[in-house]
Amino acid sequence: MSDVVTYRAAVVFDGYRLLQDHCVSIQGGRVVQVAPTSRAEPIGAWVDLGDDILCPGLVDLQVNGGDGLLFNEAPTFETLERMAGAHRSLGTTSLLPTLITDTPEKTRTAIDATVSAVETGVPGIAGLHLEGPHLSIVRKGAHDADLIRAMDEDDLALLVDAAARLPALMLTVAPENVRCDQVASLVAAGATVALGHTDADYDQCMAYFEAGASCATHLFNAMSQLGSRTPGLVGAALASGRVSAGLIADGIHVHPTSLLMAWHAKCGPGGFFLVSDAMACAGSDLTEFELGGRRVRREHGRLTLDDGTLAGADLSLTQALAVMTQRVGVSTLSALTAATRVPAQLMSLPRGAGTLATGHSSTLVQLGPDLRFKAVLMAH
Numbered sequence: 001m002s003d004v005v006t007y008r009a010a011v012v013f014d015g016y017r018l019l020q021d022h023c024v025s026i027q028g029g030r031v032v033q034v035a036p037t038s039r040a041e042p043i044g045a046w047v048d049l050g051d052d053i054l055c056p057g058l059v060d061l062q063v064n065g066g067d068g069l070l071f072n073e074a075p076t077f078e079t080l081e082r083m084a085g086a087h088r089s090l091g092t093t094s095l096l097p098t099l100i101t102d103t104p105e106k107t108r109t110a111i112d113a114t115v116s117a118v119e120t121g122v123p124g125i126a127g128l129h130l131e132g133p134h135l136s137i138v139r140k141g142a143h144d145a146d147l148i149r150a151m152d153e154d155d156l157a158l159l160v161d162a163a164a165r166l167p168a169l170m171l172t173v174a175p176e177n178v179r180c181d182q183v184a185s186l187v188a189a190g191a192t193v194a195l196g197h198t199d200a201d202y203d204q205c206m207a208y209f210e211a212g213a214s215c216a217t218h219l220f221n222a223m224s225q226l227g228s229r230t231p232g233l234v235g236a237a238l239a240s241g242r243v244s245a246g247l248i249a250d251g252i253h254v255h256p257t258s259l260l261m262a263w264h265a266k267c268g269p270g271g272f273f274l275v276s277d278a279m280a281c282a283g284s285d286l287t288e289f290e291l292g293g294r295r296v297r298r299e300h301g302r303l304t305l306d307d308g309t310l311a312g313a314d315l316s317l318t319q320a321l322a323v324m325t326q327r328v329g330v331s332t333l334s335a336l337t338a339a340t341r342v343p344a345q346l347m348s349l350p351r352g353a354g355t356l357a358t359g360h361s362s363t364l365v366q367l368g369p370d371l372r373f374k375a376v377l378m379a380h
Contacts, residue, residue: 003027004044007364007377008037009054015341015355018333024054026378029361031352049366052374055336057093057363058317059343059354061170062129062218062246062275064098065312066282070289071097073280075110080117084124086283090316091373092276093363094126094344094353096170101132101143102292104155111162118167126349127168130159131217135197136176141222142311143197144292150177156185163189168347172217174198180211187212192347194246195233197222205236209243214270215346218277219245219262220254221310238262244270244346247338248277249320249328250313252302256327263330273343274320274335279303279312318373325371332371 004027012022014034023040025033033040065071066086069079080097087095099110107130114128132143134151151173163169169191173183175198183193195208196217201224216223216237224232237245245266249259266272276282280289281298288297296303296311303311317339324335344354352360364377 004032005378006033006040006044006046007049007054008046009049009366010051010369011053012356013053013055013333013336013340015056015337015357024356024364026362026364029378031356031358031360031362034356034358051369053367053369053371054377055365055367056340056354056356057365057376058091058339059126059273059349060087060092060095060276060278060317061273061343061347062098062131062277063087063092063095063282064100064278065280066278066284068280068284068286068289070280070291071099071110072102072106072292073290075099075106075113077113077116077120077122080113080125081122084122087278087316088124088376089283091318091365091367091376092316093124093365093376094349095124096127096129096168096347097125098129098131101135101140101147103147104158107133108158111158111165115165126353127166127170127347128162129170129172131172132197134173134177136174136199138176138199139174139197139222139224141197142291142305142309148177151179151182156182159186159191160189163191168192168349170194170347172196173213175200175204175208180208183208183211183213187214195223195237198233199224200233202231202233202236205233206240209236209240213243215243216245218248218253218275219272220258221248238265239267241267241270244342245272246275247272248313248315249274249323250301250315251323251327253277253310253313256323259324259328260330263328263334271342272338273346274317274324274339276315276317276320277313278315281314282316316373318367318371321371335371
């Protein structure tokens, strides 16, 4: 077993537990052992990571760009390769490239490019997230209002076909422009449907959850809010145990106190998953870029259009982990779970994505005690 590498760390997170002074042995990209250091078989080469944390590669379900490129501007195989590489350098090893509201032609091109990347085995590309164009203009955020439209039968057919061609497909839709029966058809085809960019009221949102929608996109942002008499999508997502919700935990999109209150209020078994909502600047030194012909400026950790509208986030998942543990106050275990197992299970990714499972392929990530990213240790 000379090709085995065993990593010892002060803490090993296996997707479920924080294991003190454990080691993980890898052979051919597969986990062959997770054991206490004192009882581990002395096989292969040993690497001691000292006081660091060893965990599965992070899983991000909302990635708009990276390495200076934006998926909407160039929905190509090359863009996907470069995006995946940029996010791997930040600790994310499974991601859904995300196309926001665009033309039908651009949507088809993005689907085809992602299918090609998956079939070719581009490391990190786990599927596709289409955020729009079937959203609410009232809650459009940085999406182009001229491209928002109702879902018609051609759209539905395209998305049902995409769900069959892709290993994972997430669709963010709004009740204003998508019917309940269309949601049911998409879920039956294998898509994961999220509600977002909507002003729908609580009862409407609950009806769409009953129809099969199973998550909310970037909770609190671009949606009907929680009020005393109008719980909105925020209230529906927190109250429904069948629903999971994404969080942009940069301390800008949502106040840390609101994140903490939501964390305590969420009914299970559905949970929270962290997303970066990263744009072209991820993994690069860009100070500005274009989104659909509009300038996006990068200043002080914010990405904004010229009118001040937030346009994605200047964030990595490891930065989000730090915000959740240091500013919001959730446990390291909870934060790591929200960046690994919860999103992987939501999208039914292969076992080993988001967990360290013996006998399955897993990518290992080394984090400092403060959750700062250090290295990807083993690729698939």
